[in-house]
Amino acid sequence: MPILLPQTTSSRPLGRWTASAAHVRAVILAAGAAVAAVVGSRPDLLVIAAPLVVAAIWGQLTRPRGAAVAEVTLSNGTLREGDIASLVVRVNGAPGADGVFTLASSRWVERKPRSGVAPIENGVGSLALRTTRWGRREVGTVSVSMSSDWGAYHVGPTDVPDLATATLPVPAAFDASAPTPHPRGLIGLNRSARPGSGSEFNTIRQFHPGDRLRRIHWPVSLRTGELHVTSTYADEDAHVLLLVDAFSDLGPREGIDGRPTSLDLTVRAAGAISEHFLSSGDRLTLRTVGAANVPRLGAGSGARHLRRVLETLASISPASERRDDGERAVRGVDANALCLVLTPLVDQTMVGLAHTLASRGMTTVVVDTFPEHLTDNPGNVYEALAWRIRLLSRQAQVHSLVTRGVPVVPWRGPGSLDHVLRDIARRASAPRMGRRR
CATH class of the missing domain: 2.60.40.10 (Immunoglobulins)
Incomplete structure (x- = not known):
């Protein structure tokens, strides 16, 4: 398509x-009345047919x-x-x-x-x-x-x-106060692990040639008799990968004024997350699984890239490529990228992709976009039983991801990712065991 x-x-x-039926009728009646008036010496017929004559002549003269x-x-x-x-x-x-x-x-x-x-x-x-x-x-x-x-x-x-x-799509309301893990770029708002030009305090050290005079720490300098300056951590940008599940579109399609489907939640959540990270100066990559003819959007930043992200999301046709295994979507992904998998966790392919990304050592978070209203009021006992069985299978898939170390976070709008991003940042800064040479 x-x-x-x-x-x-x-x-x-x-x-x-073309002449209308009314105009043809007016012309015929006017001509017939004129002939009858002349033949029968009836001038009164001319008076009666005068409006038809005027309408016929006027209509003919004003013909486009x-x-x-x-x-x-x-x-x-x-x-x-x-x-x-x-x-x-x-x-x-x-x-x-x-x-x-x-x-x-x-x-x-x-x-x-x-x-x-x-x-x-x-x-x-x-x-x-x-x-x-x-x-x-x-x-x-x-x-x-x-x-x-x-x-x-x-x-x-x-x-x-x-x-x-x-x-x-209109991006849903979203905001995150937690830092983005693994900043590795040049500029941005995320605190890096290395010292450099930034805004967050690191330590106080002796003055080196090239240090800015405004960073001189006068209390320590006067107490020690040598110039000391304040050093900061560098501010860098991070790389975020959004992996969007387009295999299914569950729920009644009611548009912006009604209840959202699973794909509505997924697309609007992707737009909200993109708007947040791109406004923070981070780089973002968008990949789609399960939809045909959707372009692969490479890494970019800024408002123009956000517009490209939203246009790409708008071109999704759900379940138009059922044979997609997702390997092409995760090919060539930056090893330091934060991988956010947005899925209702219904198709097994997306669960397998989350396992694949985690097995490659990438920081992976699954954002659950399953709409809760789907199971609120089942139509009959058989539909309720079917949903119960499917939710049990889905719960087992979520457990397998959590056991592997992949957090599964339900989409709740603002603050949905704060807790998990703080945990990831804390885990990344924790000391690790190394092999002694």
């Missing part, structure tokens, strides 16, 4: 102007001569969930003509007005639409019809090629 790129402009000729072309424009091709965009229809080559256009209904696209019908006056018409779920999709077919004065001539209805939009 090819990726649907945003398309904000579309146009099509409306065709030839040019070819009408409808141009449909979408105000923004890339939206966020819940955003509103304007759909504008302009008809060129039809001066004085009015009409209507209709936007066909499309899933996850709300029309305002809800009927999807809007008038075209002076060649311009518009309506508002609202996207309610992330993804790339067509907004619906626009059908345009126009008529001249007195409804004498009309053209259409003609369908204009569909427009396409990319709806980016």
Whole structure:
């Protein structure tokens, strides 16, 4: 399935102007009344048919001569969930003509007005639409019809090629106060284990050539008679790998205004985590498992990279590549990266990938995005029994990960990763046994 790129402009000729039934009827009745008045010497018939004669002549004189072309424009091709965009229809080559256009209904696209019908006056018409779920999709077919004065001539209805939009997921609320483990970059906000230019205090030492004068510690310098300066730990950036599970989309799909599915939670959590780490100056890599035609996003940082992350998440089509074993996604990953596996822990492939990353010595955390409302109100006793069996199997998979040293953290928004990141940082700074040579 090819990726649907945003398309904000579309146009099509409306065709030839044809006489309406009312205009043909007015012409025939006016001509018949004129003939009857002359043959039968009935001038009163001319008076009765005078309105039809005026309407027929006026409609004929105001007949549009040019070819009408409808141009449909979408105000923004890339939206966020819940955003509103304007759909504008302009008809060129039809001066004085009015009409209507209709936007066909499309899933996850709300029309305002809800009927999807809007008038075209002076060649311009518009309506508002609202996207309610992330993804790339067509907004619906626009059908345009126009008529001249007195409804004498009309053209259409003609369908204009569909427009396409990319709806980016709205990142969930997330914040983490714990430091990112294993900073190994050049710049950032994470405290490194080595001394250097930073903001966190390390120790007080003697002055060396090249030290900044503002770091002189005057109380110690006056007491010892030699210049001493304060040294700090270096601030560096860390590398974060997001591994997104796209094998399943569990739950009713209700959009931004309803309950989230498992993939909704996964995608929005990935967006929130990306926004947090990228705003902190860290580098981030995004890989997807179980979805076809999703580009591999390499390491990057900054607001532009966040936009690329959200666009990549919006291109996910769930379960479109069931044979994906994830080996390509974890190939070439930095050994010092913090690997965050976002999954509802339903497909065994993601559990195996978490084991694989941990066996390679990488710092791995599984973020559980299973929606709790799926098991709250089962429809019948058989569905409840099926969920109970599946949750028991899922609990065994979680236990196998925890036993291996891979923490499994349920997604709860802000603070979800604080505890586990502090534990990882504490474990990384703890003394280790080494082999004596």
